[in-house]
Amino acid sequence: MSRRPxxxxxxxxxxxxxxxxxxxxxxxxxxxxxxxxxxxxxxxKGRYSVTERGTAYAGEYSLxxxxxxxxxxxxxxxxxxxxxxxxLEWTFREEAGAGDSVRTVTEKxxxxxxxxxxxxxxxxxxxxxxxxxxxxxxxxxSAPAGAFELALPRSRxxxxxxxxxxxxxxxxxxxxxxxxxxxxxLEGLVERVFRWEWKGYQPSxxxxxxxxxxxxxxxxxxxxxxPRY
Numbered sequence: 357m358s359r360r361p362x363x364x365x366x367x368x369x370x371x372x373x374x375x376x377x378x379x380x381x382x383x384x385x386x387x388x389x390x391x392x393x394x395x396x397x398x399x400x401k402g403r404y405s406v407t408e409r410g411t412a413y414a415g416e417y418s419l420x421x422x423x424x425x426x427x428x429x430x431x432x433x434x435x436x437x438x439x440x441x442x443x444l445e446w447t448f449r450e451e452a453g454a455g456d457s458v459r460t461v462t463e464k465x466x467x468x469x470x471x472x473x474x475x476x477x478x479x480x481x482x483x484x485x486x487x488x489x490x491x492x493x494x495x496x497x498s499a500p501a502g503a504f505e506l507a508l509p510r511s512r513x514x515x516x517x518x519x520x521x522x523x524x525x526x527x528x529x530x531x532x533x534x535x536x537x538x539x540x541x542l543e544g545l546v547e548r549v550f551r552w553e554w555k556g557y558q559p560s561x562x563x564x565x566x567x568x569x570x571x572x573x574x575x576x577x578x579x580x581x582x583p584r585y
Contacts, residue, residue: 388542389583391428394436396488397421397444398472400509402573404495408503408560413496415450421472426584434477434484443469452498461497469493470508483535487511488577495569503560503567509552509575526556534577546581 403416424440448463463469470493478485492505512524512533524532530552540546555572 386543387585389585391426391584392541393582393584394423394425394427394474395578395580395582396423396474396486397578398423398488398490398509398575399445399577400490400573400575402508402571404506404569404571406496406504406567406569408496408499408567411452411454411499413450413452413498415448415495415497417448417469418445419469419472419490420445423472423474425474427477433479436474436477438474441472448497450495450497452496459498466497470506475514479538480535482538484538484541485511485513486534486536486579487514488534489514489516492516504558504569506569507554507556507558507571509554509573509577511577523554526554527552528555529553532575534579536579536581541581541583544583546579548579550577550579551575 397420399420401416401418403414405412405414407413420443422442422444423438425436425438427434427436429435446463446467446469448461448466448469450461452459471491473489473491475487475489478487489510490508493508495504495506507523510523510532512531515522531550532552532554534548534550536546536548551574553572553574555570557568558571560567560569
C-alpha cells in the first residue's frame with residue numbers, strides 16, 4: 357500500500373500559526389478566556405464629627421452598592437467595560453447641636469448619597485489591580501455650605517488630584533490594595549474579599565488645622581471575576 361505524503365505548511369505560515377497558539381491555549385493546555393465578567397459589591401459604614409462656630413456636628417452613614425461589567429485583553433493590559441450598577445443600601449443621619457437646639461437630617465433629605473465607581477483595571481507585573489473609589493461627600497449637611505469633603509473608601513494608589521493627602525496613609529487595619537494574581541484569572545473563577553478600616557482628621561480647607569473633622573469608616577469590597585471562553 358502506498359503512503360500519501362502529509363500536508364506541509366510553508367515556513368512563514370507555520371511560524372504564524374505557532375505565534376497564535378498562546379492565544380488559544382495557556383499553561384497546561386488551558387484555553388485563554390476571550391473576556392471576563394466582573395461583579396463588585398462595596399459595603400461601607402462610618403461616622404464623623406466636628407465642632408465649628410459653636411455648633412457640634414455628628415454624622416453616621418451606611419452604603420452598599422453593586423457594580424457589574426467586564427474586561428478583555430488589550431495587548432499587554434486589560435480594558436474595562438461598565439454595564440450595570442445598583443444601589444443596595446444608603447442610610448445617613450446627621451445631628452447639629454448648638455445649645456438646646458438640635459437639627460437632624462437623614463438620607464431622605466439627601467437621597468442621592470455619594471457615588472461609587474470602578475475606574476479601571478491595570479496590569480502591574482504579575483498582578484491585575486482594580487481601581488475603585490467612593491467619591492468624597494461634602495459635610496456637614498446641616499451647615500449652609502459643607503466645609504469638608506468627607507474621605508470615603510478607595511483603592512490603594514488613588515488620589516483625587518495633585519497635592520491631595522494620600523488616603524492610604526491612614527488605613528489603620530486591613531488593606532485597600534485590591535489586586536488579583538493574573539495567573540489566577542487565566543485559570544478560572546476568582547472570588548476575593550478585601551476589608552479595611554480608615555481613621556483620621558481632615559483639616560478644614562478654610563481654617564486649616566484650627567478646625568478638623570474626625571472621620572472613621574470600615575469598608576469591604578467583594579470581587580467575583582468569571583472567565584468566558
